[in-house]
Amino acid sequence: MAEILIENISKSFGDHTVLKDLSLTVRDGECFTLIGPSGCGKTVLLRIMAGFETLDAGRMSIGSEVVADAQSGTALPPEQRSLGVVFQDYAVWPHMTVRQNVGYPLKIARRDPAEAAALVQKSIDDVNLTGMEDRLPSQLSGGQQQRVALARALVAQPSLLLLDEPLNNLDANLREEMRFEIKALQKNLGVTILYVTHDQEIALAISDRMALLDEQGAIRQVGTPEELFSAPADEFVFSFLGMSNFLRVQVQGGRASLEGCPFPLEPQAGFAGEVRVGFRPSDVELSRDGEGLRATVRRASFLGAFTDYQLDVCGQHVRTAVDTHEALARNLLLAEGDACVLNLRNAHWFS
Incomplete structure (x- = not known):
């Protein structure tokens, strides 16, 4: 299970409050998108979920496990949260082949070599890179490099996949192609996806549900893309979408x-x-x-x-x-x- 429960969390950097008393539930197996203008706190929320930032207040659970709780001081490290992360920068190692890049998390975890090889090949197949296992990143297109990053995030079979603006560096045609592939991956693998973007087109296309944040980091509306587009809660939601x-x-x-x-x-x-x-x-x-x-x-x-x-x-x-x-x-x-x-x-x- 990878239901995400976020309860009354807050986060500040110095005097600047980014998130204040924010609560949200992401259902198991859904593709949920956080969308909002630049600086609204959506990436900070994702980094808190990944374990790269700590909470000032509130708590967060993934499945039945509390991964962060400001009151008790609980803060599981990223490697113990059963999640994969893909950022805007693909961060693929230029000296490693596709197979080596994808298999690196399993190598660090010292998984059995035979089991690791099978998992690596499955992840490569899942992102449609079969036949490219021995290529270096310099021999791949931008879209293919992004698939490598996705495969690496999926290879350890996480219950939750966090995606932070992963398509921003791609041209328009590749962005469209990749957004359909991400949605297909989510359906085929049953993984819960939390996707962060300011691109309303991507959010509307791939989301089962979405949350729109304003400049103060407050959630203005949560619902399906159709609900936010056709029944906006207020003028801000209407103006932002379309x-x-x-x-x-x-x-x-x-x-x-x-x-x-x-x-x-x-x-x-x-x-x-x-x-x-x-x-x-x-x-x-x-x-x-x-x-x-x-x-x-x-x-x-x-x-x-x-x-x-x-x-x-x-x-x-x-x-x-x-x-x-x-x-x-x-x-x-x-x-x-x-x-x-x-x-x-x-x-x-x-x-």
Whole structure:
């Protein structure tokens, strides 16, 4: 079992508080992502879990074992926590072959040579490096080196795998390829993964559940990617996940208006006065005329598969995009300065 239980932990460096009274549960066998802006404390939390940092307050358990407890002074060293760690820097030894790199943790642990050889080959096979066992890192691509780091972290068959921005040094195509491979590994091996990133695309793609931290190190929402994206707890969550638009509107008597013009959506219950309406570019329905909010195209960028538009709506800016085929079919290839009409399929209301 590799359920992680984090109870009211705090961590400061000097006068700077990074984490304060934070609690979190990661279920056994799930891929859980910590996401948030740079400096929010997610890497510090991972380092505490790995045993590289100590707690100021609180306690942490992996499975049934308490690995850190500030009150009792418990702090198991990393090698006793049954976990593997992969950092942004692959940290593969340049003078060692793939087989030697992957097998190094077992060599240090003085495992039986025959058993170690079998485990090394299994880890190499699991990350799709079969046939490359005798290559040096200089003979591998960046993605292949990252697979070596993953295999090395998995070779001792840990119950928990900690990943700290492991794909940052890869180009866009390799990042996409590797994120699918990490998810496949998690499913095939049943290992619990705690993944730290600021990349919302990766977090949404691989997570079973995720926690979004703010700049103060506080958790703003925990849930599935679909829950955080479609039902954000607050404006911070909505803004962080995906491109967002906001319009300031007035709500009075249960009706919303923008600069005196009727707003195309009814306000959610309980909102009054000036509120902010948040919506995604994909929530925008664009037309040349008809009912809706009047807008003017301020920028039109043809990007092949779609055209990206920046619109001026009563002095406020809105981003949207129209599929090229739809634009051609509906006469929506607009130019800078063109007038158009905007409606919304969906929106979130924030006070």
